[in-house]
Each structure stands twice: as structure tokens, then as C-alpha cells.
Amino acid sequence: MTDVTFKELARLSAAERAALVRRSETDLSYFLEHAAPIIAEVRANGDTALARFGRDLDKAKGLAPDNLKATEAEFAHAFDLVDQAVIEAIDYGIENIRSFHREQLPEPMWLKEVRPGAFAGDRFTPISSVALYVPRGKGAFPSVTMMTAVPGVVAGVPDLAILTPPGPDGGVDAATLVAARLAGVDTVYKCGGAQAVAAAAFGTETVRKAKKILGPGSPWVVAAKRLLSDVIDPGLPAGPSEVVILADETVHGGLAALDLLIEAEHGPDSSAWLVTPSRRVVDEALAALPRHWAQMSEQRAGFSRAVLTGRAGGIILAASMADACAFVNEYAPEHLEILSTHPFDYLGEITEAAEILLGTRTPNAIANYVLGPNAVLPTSMGANTHGPLSVSDFMRRSSVGYVTAKGYPQLAAHTRTLAEYEGFSSHANAVGPMRDPYLEGQH
Ligand SMILES: NC(=O)c1ccc[n+]([C@@H]2O[C@H](COP(=O)([O-])OP(=O)(O)OC[C@H]3O[C@@H](n4cnc5c(N)ncnc54)[C@H](O)[C@@H]3O)[C@@H](O)[C@H]2O)c1
Ligand SMILES: N[C@H](CO)Cc1c[nH]c[nH+]1
Ligand SMILES: [Zn+2]
Numbered sequence: 086m087t088d089v090t091f092k093e094l095a096r097l098s099a100a101e102r103a104a105l106v107r108r109s110e111t112d113l114s115y116f117l118e119h120a121a122p123i124i125a126e127v128r129a130n131g132d133t134a135l136a137r138f139g140r141d142l143d144k145a146k147g148l149a150p151d152n153l154k155a156t157e158a159e160f161a162h163a164f165d166l167v168d169q170a171v172i173e174a175i176d177y178g179i180e181n182i183r184s185f186h187r188e189q190l191p192e193p194m195w196l197k198e199v200r201p202g203a204f205a206g207d208r209f210t211p212i213s214s215v216a217l218y219v220p221r222g223k224g225a226f227p228s229v230t231m232m233t234a235v236p237g238v239v240a241g242v243p244d245l246a247i248l249t250p251p252g253p254d255g256g257v258d259a260a261t262l263v264a265a266r267l268a269g270v271d272t273v274y275k276c277g278g279a280q281a282v283a284a285a286a287f288g289t290e291t292v293r294k295a296k297k298i299l300g301p302g303s304p305w306v307v308a309a310k311r312l313l314s315d316v317i318d319p320g321l322p323a324g325p326s327e328v329v330i331l332a333d334e335t336v337h338g339g340l341a342a343l344d345l346l347i348e349a350e351h352g353p354d355s356s357a358w359l360v361t362p363s364r365r366v367v368d369e370a371l372a373a374l375p376r377h378w379a380q381m382s383e384q385r386a387g388f389s390r391a392v393l394t395g396r397a398g399g400i401i402l403a404a405s406m407a408d409a410c411a412f413v414n415e416y417a418p419e420h421l422e423i424l425s426t427h428p429f430d431y432l433g434e435i436t437e438a439a440e441i442l443l444g445t446r447t448p449n450a451i452a453n454y455v456l457g458p459n460a461v462l463p464t465s466m467g468a469n470t471h472g473p474l475s476v477s478d479f480m481r482r483s484s485v486g487y488v489t490a491k492g493y494p495q496l497a498a499h500t501r502t503l504a505e506y507e508g509f510s511s512h513a514n515a516v517g518p519m520r521d522p523y524l525e526g527q528h
Contacts, residue, residue, distance in 0.1 A: 250277025338369025
């Protein structure tokens, strides 16, 4: 028997059921308090502060104000260091991610004739500068590099730069450099955490100031984005990974347990629930977890055990699949797997989930790396209003309007009526007799 957290939905009070949706991000007060001085330090001392935080927090040997940006030699060396199989997998993933995101690219502009002679539409243009955060606290993330860089390049952002914590050798993770180069991003800065968000927001001697920052991170990154949201657009909220595995009677609980561990292994601050109406699935999952843990690295088994024996993860027995789907919608997970031989039957019941993976051959792992959809996803109930990272996060939309001589009289008359009602004299004058002399002779 394990000490995995087990809950039976039917036996919970409303307050106990509501508590199940808590994540590590629910209370960020510690990180907000301690990120604030880091931000102030970077704002005041720029590169000197970045180098010092890199040495102190990331234990990055030799990091200095004059080597915060990856050089061409470091990119070249990275290709020598990384196994050919890893380079090929990165390339394969980038191809799928690129082909998926190209489908999201809107037409540069559309115009509709809303009334005879009056045209209105949208124009889409890339944001001029976007910083991409690639985490590296509890592991390296070339996959996040792929997921953030590719849509930015597809969107046509002219100034894309990656910020990622340096390792103990003072350098950027080699596979991250490979992924950046293959995806088409050549600027990589060696800074992470709150200090990286501050560097992108204010700019430093080395780090170019950006209009927006995208990419997931630890609570340090999430807190800094929140504190700086009036200086830099923080994009969608993407913090510690979380998953719900929804399993019905048709699958083995051991499989559900295997997939439950995928996102639970990110860190002790992850969240991971298996929800099922099947007592058999619960028992099989509980029996399988120790076997699965025995096949994991000590660090990752430790992280996932902490999650599944704590308040933010474990196994939930629902009264029915309808009850289980209702829980999923209350939880609004970042990742959802529907483990069933007929997953499409439940798809219509799910309204709140950022990513929905169907069936027994689509584990989160595949979607995290190579399937194509973006694996940077909103966490902590962000799925209630946000979708996955997409090309549109890298673009701005402008409305476009054009009224011709034919359309003008009708639109002007209605505009004048409304402007007079609201008491705006200049608005009314702009479409009244005062305009007419200026329009004479024009078509
Ligand atoms: N939502 C998503 O789409 C998604 C995708 C991938 C990863 N993730 C999540 O991103 C997170 C990555 O976190 P991580 O820790 O691996 O990397 P990270 O780079 O986000 O955080 C590490 C940085 O935090 C800072 N830091 C650490 N301890 C600190 C301290 N005591 N004081 C001040 N700063 C400190 C350091 O600067 C360090 O470089 C994980 O939780 C993972 O689950 C989410
Ligand atoms: N599961 C993460 C998003 O929550 C993405 C990822 C990258 N590598 C491993 N996992
Ligand atoms: Zn993952």
C-alpha cells in the first residue's frame, strides 16, 4: 500500500471538493515578496546584477557582464556536444510544430463591406519584439525552446530573443542552443528567474528590452511577470505543470498511473490527479505506482511522489464519468488525457482544459515534444480563459476601416445622432456640415 492521496468525490463536502483545485501557484505571496528586490536590482545595475544572480542563484561559474549572450562559437560547440539522435528528434519535432503553427497564421488582412461603400476588417502584424523564457531549474528544456521559438518565427516577429538560466559551467544548455538555431532564433541570453523577466522588461546593456515575454517558468518567473505586467506584456500564465488523467472502465489503471507520472515528475510544485469512476482502475493504479517509481530516476520519482502524496495530486474516485467530467471542468487543467477506447464520447463534456489528448496512444509526453500543438499552456485555472501558446500570441490585430463617398452620408447621419446623444460636440461636428466643404471635389 502507498500513501498516495485518495479522495472519493461523493464523500467530500463542497469546501473539500473546492480545495482540490488548489495549485502551488494559488498562493504566490512568498515569491512576489522576494522577486521584487531582484527586479529592483536588475533595473538599477543591469548586466552586473544579472551576472551576480547567475553566479549566486544558478551557481554559474565565470558568468560576467561581458559574457551574458551566447556567442557563435558556443552555438557551434553545442552542435558538437549534442548527440545526433537528439538533434534529429529536435528537427523532427520542429517540423511538426512548424506545420501545425503555420495553419494558425491568419491572412495579413481582411475587409468586409459592412454597408454599401463602407469597409471594415482586421489587419494582423507581428509584434516587434518578444522575449522567450526557457526554464532550466529542474532540468533543461530544448522542447520549450522549440515550442516558443517556432510560433514566433512563423508569426514573423523580427526581434526574438531567448532568456534561459546558465548552468554551473556558465553556459546555455547545449540542446537549447541547437533547438534555437534550428528554429531560427539566434539571440540567447544567459539569465533566468525573476532577473530574466526584469532584464526583458527594462533592458540592460546586453539584453534588449522586449514588448512582450512568453514562455513558462517556476513561481519565480510567474511572480516576476505579475510584478512587471505594467512594463512588459506577460502573455499567458504558464507556471508549474499540471495534469488530469480522466480514465473510464475500458483501460488498465496501470496505464493511467504511468501517464499520471508524466507531469507529476516536473517538480514538487506540479499538480496531477487521476479521476475515474472505476474502483478497479483506482486499485490497479495504486498497485502500479511503486513499480513505475522503481523505473524512474531518484530525483523524478521523488518529485512525483511528493506531488501524489500531497495536497495537489493523487487519485480521485468519481461517482460516474459525468461526475468525473464535471470535476475536470471545475479543475480547468493545463493538460488533460482522456484514457478510454472511445475517448470522443467524452470530448463534448469537457469545456475547461487547455489541451485534450485522446485515447491510449496519445500520452502527454508525445504532445510535450513532437506532436505539433503547443505544449506551453496556461496553468492554475488559466485554461478558463486562455488557450495554448499560439501564433496569435506573437501578433497584434489592428482594425481597419475605409468609408467611401458612397457610404459616407448614411454612416455620418447615424454617427451624428449618437454623438449628439452622448454630448460629444467634436464627434458630431466631424460628421456634420463643418466637414462638407473639405470634401468638395474629392471622391
Ligand atoms: N505551463 C507550461 O507550459 C510549462 C512548460 C514547461 C515547463 N513548465 C514548468 O516550468 C517550471 C520550470 O521551473 P524550473 O525551476 O525548472 O526553471 P526556471 O528557469 O523557471 O526557474 C529557475 C530559476 O528560478 C530562480 N530561482 C530559483 N531559486 C531561487 C531563489 N531561492 N531565489 C530567487 N530565484 C530563484 C533562478 O533564477 C533559477 O534560474 C516547472 O515548474 C515546469 O513544470 C511549464
Ligand atoms: N509538460 C510541460 C508543460 O507543462 C512541457 C514539457 C517539456 N518537457 C517536458 N514537459
Ligand atoms: Zn511535461
